[in-house]
Amino acid sequence: MNTKLFIGIATAIMALTIGACKNADRDRSTSADIDSITNFEIKQTVKSLERNYLCEGAETYYDDSTEVYSTVRIAIEWPEEMGGYNLKTLQDSLLASIFDKPKATIDASMLASAASPEGSDLFKMKQIDSIPAMEAAMVYSRDMIASIITFSPNFISYQIMTATYNGGAHGMTESHYINYDFTTGKVLTYDNTFKADSEAQVLRAIKDNLMTRYNVSSMKELDDRGIFSDQIYISKNFYLQGYEIVFHYNPYEIAPYSEGSINVRVPYFQIEDCLNPEVIQLLTDNDF
Known part of the structure; x- marks a missing residue:
């Protein structure tokens, strides 16, 4: 065999071998880096509901012909699974914080809250598909939003915001918070x-x-x-x-x-x- 050809083939084989070793080392290094990543699996459902109503008999209450409507909008980030922890206490605490009269489940609680809109203590409520665009109309409202504002593998914090308007100069927005310790399964008070x-x-x-x-x-x-x-x-x-x-x-x-x-x-x-x-x-x- 030609000496120069032999040297060339040997050099190429060595280069391929060295490259393969480097690739193997790189693969092992990448695998080690991936193994160092902590995975905290989360499953949550964003639940939303909107109900609109015509407030029947409101014209006698306000002594004019202004149409009065009421709307309820609810949006909740509902925890299903988080890192394999038992979330029963967190779920119960959310229900109690979001709703005045919570039911056994989140769905039942949302439906019950939406069935009792602002103004229902004053007027007869007739459910409608949507509120028409009317300049002279008055719209009572209740917006309820529960969402995560802080998350770590050790604890989670929720904001429960409720904004209401039932006549008057302005509405009212209030927020309340829940901090939940995953490791102890307790709400922080x-x-x-x-x-x-x-x-x-x-x-x-x-x-x-x-x-x-x-x-x-x-x-x-x-x-x-x-x-x-x-x-x-x-x-x-x-x-x-x-x-x-x-x-x-x-x-x-x-x-x-x-x-x-x-x-x-x-x-x-x-x-x-x-x-x-x-x-x-x-x-x-x-x-x-």
Whole structure:
């Protein structure tokens, strides 16, 4: 065989062998990287429902010929499966928080709520397909939305928002929150989140961060910005997000309606001494 040809073939074989080894190493490395990924499987159903009604007899109530309608719109992110955990407590808590009179199931609760729209205590309700576009009409409404706002492999937080209008100058929107610990199967309440006798320190942190939010340095300046500084309290309506505990205040609770809802974000390390160890672990041992 020609020496140069032999050397060329040998070189090519070596190159193929080295390339194959590198590819095998790369495949093993990729496989190891994939194995390090944690999979947290979630199954949820977005449930929605809309019902529209004509309020019969409303013209006598308002003493004019204005047509009055009422609409109910419901949208819920309903948890079915999450990481193999038992979600019964979470589901029951959602039902109790979303609906005034929850039924045994989410579907039954939605149907019952939609059958009792705003104004049903005043008027006879006639269900209709849709509300006609009329300039002079008055439309009562109730919107109910439940959605995830924070998720980690250790806990999940839901916002339950309800917006209603039943006449008057404006409607009202309120939000409430549920924080659920997957590992313990419990809903986080104020009492199991914070240590006993920690109220003074927590309230101080809320006031400090409220002043930071409004870029002021005193309660007097907060008053000047429209905050009811003498009415600031520890809201037990809170949620966890990132490394913060967010205290929520609905309209009128610590400020006028025009200020809207107020969220006071408190980094956990500012009140670490007030938190139970399990909550600190949730906030520090998370993946986002």
